[in-house]
Amino acid sequence: MLILKGDQKLSTDNIMHLIGKINALIYARVSTTDQANKGFSIESQIERCKNRAISKFGYKESEIIALIEPGGMGDDPNRPALNHALYLLEKGLGKKFIVLHPDRLTRDNTLQGVVSRRIWGMGVDIEFIEFEVNPHDPESMLMYNIQGSIAQYNKAKIHANSKRGRFAKAKKGEFPSFKRLYGYKFNTVTDLPEYNEEEKEILIEMKDMLLNKKMSSNEIAKELSRRGVAAPNGKTWYQATVSRMLQNEDYTGDFYYGKSKVVQINGKKKQVPTNQDEWILIKIPPMWDKATREQIIERLKSNFKGRSRATKDYLLKNKAKCGRCGGACGSGITSKTKSGVYKYYSCRAKTAKGYQNGKKVVTCEGKNWRVDIVDDIFWNWFMKVMKNPEDFLESFLEETSDQKKIDELKARVSQLEKQLNELDEEIANYVILFGKGKIKESMFDQLSQPLEQNKDHIENEIKIINSQLAANKQTEDKKQKLLKYISSFSKMIKNEITIEEKRHFLDFFIEKVTLFDDDHMEVVWKSKTLNNENSHVDFLNGEQGGEFSNSHKRLNRIQAYGRQTA
Ligand SMILES: [Zn+2]
Incomplete structure (x- = not known):
């Protein structure tokens, strides 16, 4: 039995190889809320479905493919394993689709109807181990729909109970959950947060250091680490941590519940901020009053003045990476020289001010890169590449307009169509024999089946090859679009364009630019935009030779930097 887990998919080659050899597909899924229920484990689902395929239909284990939905998909309708199962059925793999129970398929009644009808429409039977459904029997279909509605209702109820329950609690001023907040502990008996006296003392002292001792957040971080005070997260006290803690609104006693929520994006859970009108205010014991917080913010702001500030005027924003550690590079560091003020790309791991035991923690050491030089050289290189889009796309074009491959596929189609005609003729002959009474119906069936x-x-x-040909057509269209885009871009860059416009174009083509200590950079293209998955053009390690493949891998070496800054 072939088992496909999560995102695993069969290639077209594999599918073609398996056509005619697969009788059943098994689909299994466990959602997070089911995990406790042992009857729902993936193993037992597959085992029971497999046993049914063998005992009821007489299939062999080798004639079965099991597809397992990746975990954490919730009830997202866009499920990779289910989609792939439908695709395989469409391609002719499997006559039976076997699932433990309709609620494994989906808990959404509409989706249940859509998916089931699609499967039946392909002439495939759906076999549930714990439910019987016959699409030709209205009564059975009614039961099936009722089952779907109940599943949907149950799902909605569980969801509402938890979410609505939490909000109702918060509205009453109670804590549905209390994330760790430095300075507090949560009393599980009273369900209320209380001061953590030790941490409270530290917080108050931090405030005094800032407001009364006129220390900067950087100095505070250093001092706390020197004294061996435990940092909120791990060993290191960062300047940014101190600054963020001091500004936290929670410490005025106004604790907001629901500032962020978890949503599913493409099946993955992600925490996103919510609108302010969704926040619920819950009062907690304050560390200091609102006026004090205002003072804190004022002081932090004035400390910040005169220091180098992050600039927005740099080309490789979000693209520049550190060649030493791979971390992101920001542009904040400036240095004044006789010839002017220079900005530098600098590794964030290097610029973060963190302290352990009073000593600065350095995780990435080395040089910074002058923004004006890097941007200039990069942009010139990029324009050169863009002015010859044919060169730039050459290997890509070769790959996708592979006429030979297309011809082969087309030849295969006509060969198959010929075979089809021959089969039709053969069947027609038996029809004639049957019509003349020369063979019996059973014989006719035996011969024609x-x-x-x-x-x-x-x-x-034929269907599969046609879809391959269609995909090829799509690539061809995409290529044309890309060429058009590049050529209009080339025209445009003859005129002056703003740095935002430049970045917009870079976004389209460039994934990242890594800056190295020996003054060269390496560029990674967003090859996914340029290539389809079957025609991966090796822009990075291209052996095509020529100036292009060299120049993109290793840009002009950037020499003569300004002095190194600390
Ligand atoms: Zn680094």
Whole structure:
């Protein structure tokens, strides 16, 4: 039995190889809320479905493919394993689709209807181990729909209970949950947060250091680490941590619940901020009053003045990476020289001010890169590449407009169509024999059935090849679009364009630019935009030779930097 887990998919080659050899697909899924229920484990789902396939339909284990939905998909309708199962059925793999229970398929009644009808429409039977459904029996279909509605209702109820319950609690001023907040502990008996006296003392002292001792957040971080005070997260006290803690609104006693929420994006859970009108205010014991917080913010602001500030005027924003550690590079550091003020790309791991035991923690050491030089050289190189889009896309074009491959596929289609005609003729002959009474119906069935099956397989193969040809057409169209885009870009850059416009174009083509200590940079293209998955053009390690493949990998070496800054 072939088992496909999560995102695993069969390639077209594999599918073509398996056509005619697969009788059943098994689909298994566990959602997070089911995990406790042992009857729902993936293993037991597959085991029971497999046993049914063997005992009821007489299939062999080798004729079964099991597809397992990746975890954490919730009830997202866009499920990779289910989608792939439908795709395989469409390609002719499997006559039965076996699932433990309708709620494994989906808990959404509409989706249940859509998916089931699609499967039945392909002439495939759905077999549930714990439910019986017959699409031709209205009563059975009614039961099936009721089951879907109940599943949907149950799902909605669980969801509402938890979410609504939490909000109702918060509205009453109670804590549905209390994330760790430095300075507090949560009393599980009273369900209320209380001061953590030790941490409270530290906080108050931090405030005094800033407001009364006129220390900067950097000096505070250093001092706390020198004294061996435990940092909120781990060993290191960062300047940014101190600054963020001091400004935290929670410490005025106004604690807001629901500032962020978890949403599913493409099946993955992600925490996103919410609108302010969704926040619920809960009062907690304050560390200091609102006026004090205002003072803190004022002081931090004035400390910040006169220091180098992050600039927005740099080309490789969010693209520049540190060649030493791979971390992101920002542009904040400036240095004044006789010839002017220079900005530098600098590794964030290097600029973060963190302290342990009073000593600065350095995780990335080395040079900074002058923004004006890097941007200039990079942009010139980029324009040069863009002015010859044909060169730039050459290997890509070769790959995708592979006429030979297309011709081969087309030849295969016409060959298959010929086979189909021959089969039709053969079947027609038996029809004539049957019509003349020369063979009985049972004989006719016996003779024509394998031919019909053969026809099915050939038709499937034609479908697959046609979809390959269609995909090729898409790539061709995409290539044309890309060429057009680049050429209009080339025209445009003859005129002056703003740095935002430049970045917009870079965004389209460039994934990242890594800056190295020996003054060269390496560029990674967003090759996904340029290539489809079957025609990966090796822009990075291209052996094509020529100036292009060299120049993109290793840009002009950037020499003569300004002095190194600390
Ligand atoms: Zn670094």
